[in-house]
Amino acid sequence: MFLRYFIPAIFLLCFQTATLALLPYRPSPTREVLSLDGLWNFQPDNLTTPLNTPQVNVNMDLSLMPVPSSYNDVGTQTNLREYAGSVTYSRRFFVPESWKDKRVWIRFGSVCYSANVTINGEYVIEHSIGHLPFGTEVTQIVNYGNENFIKVVVDNILTDSTIPQGGTYISENGILTRTYSFDFFDYSGIDRSVILYTTSQTYIDDIAIITEISGNYGIVSYSVSISNQSENTILNVTILNENREVVKTISDGQTIYIENPNLWWPYTMHENPGYLYTLRADLLENGKLIDRYDQPFGIRVLQWNNESFTINSKPIYLTGFGKHEDSDFRGKGTDLPLFIKDYNLIRWLGANSYRTSHYPYSEELMDLADQLGIMIINEVPAVNLEIYGDELLENHKKSFTELYTRDKNRPSVVIWSCANEPTTQYTESGPYFEKIVAHIKSLDISRPVTAAIAQSYDDDNAGYYLDIISFNRYQGWYENTGKLDEITNLIISEAEEWHYKYNKPVMISMRLIL
Ligand SMILES: *[C@@H]1O[C@H](CO)[C@@H](O)[C@H](O)[C@H]1NC(C)=O
Ligand SMILES: *[C@@H]1O[C@H](CO)[C@@H](O)[C@H](O)[C@H]1NC(C)=O
Ligand SMILES: *[C@@H]1O[C@H](CO)[C@@H](O)[C@H](O)[C@H]1NC(C)=O
Ligand SMILES: *[C@@H]1O[C@H](CO)[C@@H](O)[C@H](O)[C@H]1NC(C)=O
Numbered sequence: 119m120f121l122r123y124f125i126p127a128i129f130l131l132c133f134q135t136a137t138l139a140l141l142p143y144r145p146s147p148t149r150e151v152l153s154l155d156g157l158w159n160f161q162p163d164n165l166t167t168p169l170n171t172p173q174v175n176v177n178m179d180l181s182l183m184p185v186p187s188s189y190n191d192v193g194t195q196t197n198l199r200e201y202a203g204s205v206t207y208s209r210r211f212f213v214p215e216s217w218k219d220k221r222v223w224i225r226f227g228s229v230c231y232s233a234n235v236t237i238n239g240e241y242v243i244e245h246s247i248g249h250l251p252f253g254t255e256v257t258q259i260v261n262y263g264n265e266n267f268i269k270v271v272v273d274n275i276l277t278d279s280t281i282p283q284g285g286t287y288i289s290e291n292g293i294l295t296r297t298y299s300f301d302f303f304d305y306s307g308i309d310r311s312v313i314l315y316t317t318s319q320t321y322i323d324d325i326a327i328i329t330e331i332s333g334n335y336g337i338v339s340y341s342v343s344i345s346n347q348s349e350n351t352i353l354n355v356t357i358l359n360e361n362r363e364v365v366k367t368i369s370d371g372q373t374i375y376i377e378n379p380n381l382w383w384p385y386t387m388h389e390n391p392g393y394l395y396t397l398r399a400d401l402l403e404n405g406k407l408i409d410r411y412d413q414p415f416g417i418r419v420l421q422w423n424n425e426s427f428t429i430n431s432k433p434i435y436l437t438g439f440g441k442h443e444d445s446d447f448r449g450k451g452t453d454l455p456l457f458i459k460d461y462n463l464i465r466w467l468g469a470n471s472y473r474t475s476h477y478p479y480s481e482e483l484m485d486l487a488d489q490l491g492i493m494i495i496n497e498v499p500a501v502n503l504e505i506y507g508d509e510l511l512e513n514h515k516k517s518f519t520e521l522y523t524r525d526k527n528r529p530s531v532v533i534w535s536c537a538n539e540p541t542t543q544y545t546e547s548g549p550y551f552e553k554i555v556a557h558i559k560s561l562d563i564s565r566p567v568t569a570a571i572a573q574s575y576d577d578d579n580a581g582y583y584l585d586i587i588s589f590n591r592y593q594g595w596y597e598n599t600g601k602l603d604e605i606t607n608l609i610i611s612e613a614e615e616w617h618y619k620y621n622k623p624v625m626i627s628m629r630l631i632l
């Protein structure tokens with residue numbers, strides 16, 4: 119077992135050319151951070167007043183918008199709540215003089231859906247998938263020891279080839295209106311934090327970690343990618359335990375053996391769930407520390423076949439939820455009280471997992487899942503795909519590449535979900551999902567892939583390509599409403615049919631909970 123899993127793991131740790139500062143900012147003695155969260159100037163670019171509305175409805179809303187926050191529910195008018203098109207966010211900020219010898223980066227946690235960023239009138243970056251981070255270097259663009267002006271044009275128009283899909287039409291009262299088939303309100307805006315941070319000229323650009331277990335040993339295969347490396351740079355890698363004590367120090371190599379490791383276990387499966395080690399990557403130039411990155415990781419192994427799914431060789435029984443990430447006023451804006459409340463409720467109910475239905479959740483929630491031992495079925499924003507096409511396929515693959523880049527080292531991520539309720543009754547969905555799953559496997563073979571399917575097992579064409587079959591059923595909710603005594607057998611017999619058809623593990627990915 120050790121050899122079979124270990125060899126592909128090493129193979130997977132080869133990087134593409136990396137100069138993107140792929141790692142999220144983490145506190146470090148060598149990196150500095152400046153938050154751009156707060157009140158930004160805000161202007162919808164084409165706010166249309168409904169035809170025949172009295173003057174009293176003229177928009178009195180402040181031209182200010184909190185970041186992070188969706189903008190929809192912050193105003194008073196329906197035409198902002200249901201706005202379709204572009205809005206412009208802007209603000210001034212200072213960059214300290216002391217940063218002028220550093221490299222400076224900007225990072226957005228998520229903008230829904232597309233963003234076009236300029237600083238001091240110069241183009242910085244464009245990005246077009248919501249719920250995922252993006253950023254770039256701005257060393258040559260910002261003014262040091264002086265004022266800067268950032269402008270972000272945010273557009274929420276969805277099409278047949280965006281992830282997710284959507285459209286627009288002109289409503290009866292003359293307003294450009296969004297349309298989409300999914301059943302939840304689709305918020306827009308700068309939903310997560312915006313930061314500037316520094317790195318040294320030569321810096322740690324990416325870290326990837328895969329763990330295995332063999333006998334009494336945890337095997338940690340790692341790769342650290344360094345940008346702009348010179349002969350004078352040395353990488354020192356240290357493993358720390360949860361008490362911040364050094365377990366191992368290695369200055370060369372790609373594999374670390376840890377004797378009698380504390381394994382990463384899910385909540386409800388162990389008395390000390392969510393055990394995290396830290397891989398500390400220290401970059402030294404002529405003996406001086408120039409960059410440090412502390413990457414948390416857990417030692418755990420996932421395995422699956424046609425009848426079970428195990429963690430550290432114990433079968434997993436997933437109990438949990440398909441969640442949403444929104445709340446009053448801020449919409450999908452990062453909301454720490456909500457995050458802690460939700461985790462308190464999850465633990466109180468004895469749940470051990472949730473699916474990030476129907477889009478990737480914030481990095482704060484994911485960090486907590488790692489620490490608390492909450493297992494995550496991590497879903498790309500491909501909700502209710504209806505029509506398949508090549509451009510959609512490329513955007514869908516890109517959404518996974520970005521999600522994988524963000525979350526690859528997270529022990530909490532135990533399953534990738536490549537879609538929610540796609541039209542898998544169409545035969546063309548088969549080859550489409552075959553390509554999506556092949557793309558996921560080209561990046562990660564250490565986690566199984568599922569999709570939350572709403573079609574019946576007779577009609578479905580996608581299950582052949584998945585590792586685990588998930589089905590959404592609304593017995594007692596949309597169907598047989600309230601008749602709880604009737605639904606158990608219906609669900610059990612359907613789960614059996616899915617298993618007979620595909621000979622794979624089956625789970626329910628959405629159902630009524632009472
Ligand atoms: C993004 O902004 C730049 C600079 O303002 C502009 O030239 C470019 O056309 C914009 N891109 C899109 C897709 O609107
Ligand atoms: C502004 O809205 C009107 C009607 O709602 C629409 O016809 C027009 O295309 C929009 N313009 C832009 C630039 O989005
Ligand atoms: C690479 O590092 C050297 C030495 O620190 C620095 O002079 C140079 O500007 C860096 N190159 C890039 C592309 O940042
Ligand atoms: C780097 O690691 C080596 C091997 O453990 C150690 O001897 C050396 O002191 C470390 N260098 C620094 C500057 O920490």
Ligand SMILES: *[C@@H]1O[C@H](CO)[C@@H](O)[C@H](O)[C@H]1NC(C)=O
Pocket residue numbers: 424425621
């Ligand atoms: C798993 O597959 C094997 C080989 O096809 C089969 O013998 C076994 O019965 C399957 N397990 C279940 C639970 O269907």
